[in-house]
Amino acid sequence: QDGALKTAGKVLDRISELKTLQLDVTKSSSDKTNYETEFGALQSQLASLAAEQFNGVSIFASAGTGNTLSVSIDQLNTQSVDITKANLNGTSGNVTTITGASDLASLAISSITGAIESVATSRAQNGAEYSRLAFAADMLSTNKQNLESANSRIMDVDVAQESTQMARYSILVQSGTAMLAQANSSSQIALKLLG
Numbered sequence: 001q002d003g004a005l006k007t008a009g010k011v012l013d014r015i016s017e018l019k020t021l022q023l024d025v026t027k028s029s030s031d032k033t034n035y036e037t038e039f040g041a042l043q044s045q046l047a048s049l050a051a052e053q054f055n056g057v058s059i060f061a062s063a064g065t066g067n068t069l070s071v072s073i074d075q076l077n078t079q080s081v082d083i084t085k086a087n088l089n090g091t092s093g094n095v096t097t098i099t100g101a102s103d104l105a106s107l108a109i110s111s112i113t114g115a116i117e118s119v120a121t122s123r124a125q126n127g128a129e130y131s132r133l134a135f136a137a138d139m140l141s142t143n144k145q146n147l148e149s150a151n152s153r154i155m156d157v158d159v160a161q162e163s164t165q166m167a168r169y170s171i172l173v174q175s176g177t178a179m180l181a182q183a184n185s186s187s188q189i190a191l192k193l194l195g
Contacts, residue, residue, distance in 0.1 A: 001059040002126040004052045005086060008095070009119045011042050011049070015098060016112045018042075022104050032105075039104040047099050050088035061085035073136035075143065081132050086122035095119075 018035045021027060027035075052059050061067040068082040088095045095115045101107040 001054075001083075001086060002123055002130070004049050004059060005119050005123050005126065008046060008049050008088060009116065009123070011045050012095075012098070012112060012116045012119060015039060015042050015104075015107075016109070016116065018104055019107060019109055019112055036104050043099045043101070046088070046095060050095070050099075059085065060089070061087040062089060071133065073133070073140070075140065079136075081129060081136065083129050083133075084122075084125050086119075086125070088119075 018039050022032055022035045050060050050062075057069070067085050067087070069085065070080045070082050072080050089099075095118065097111045098107065098115055101111075
């Protein structure tokens with residue numbers, strides 16, 4: 001959406017330039033006709049930008065559709081960020097005023113300025129939402145690393161060290177058992193001699 005808004009901003013900047021050129025008293029009627037021709041093409045470009053889609057999903061709000069896209073930001077799907085769809089065709093953005101204008105001469109500079117401001121506001125909103133998504137992605141990445149590290153500690157027991165410890169304890173138990181058996185047999189021999 002931000003890329004399309006950036007393009008819309010450039011189109012609106014060019015329309016603003018054309019309006020300024022059209023108001024220049026030193027321009028001939030031929031020049032003004034050329035400006036009108038370019039203005040018509042730019043109107044069509046703005047209208048096509050408002051209909052842009054990404055992967056089959058409309059990136060701009062339109063009448064009868066939702067104004068947000070909800071994106072899950074945690075592994076349990078309990079938290080989400082709503083991505084606001086800008087409305088290039090909305091009356092508040094004045095883009096409709098520009099695309100609906102009959103000619104450049106009838107278009108007020110304040111309408112162009114309002115449309116440029118609206119696009120700038122939408123881009124700022126996109127930037128804020130992008131930052132939140134980036135921080136959420138960082139947190140998910142950190143959680144993933146922590147889980148992998150904990151799993152690794154559980155799974156990667158040092159088998160050689162543990163086998164050595166088991167053999168050592170086994171030898172100690174066998175030695176202790178042998179010494180106890182020998183001590184018991186010594187006392188049995190002494191009792192037999194006395195008896």
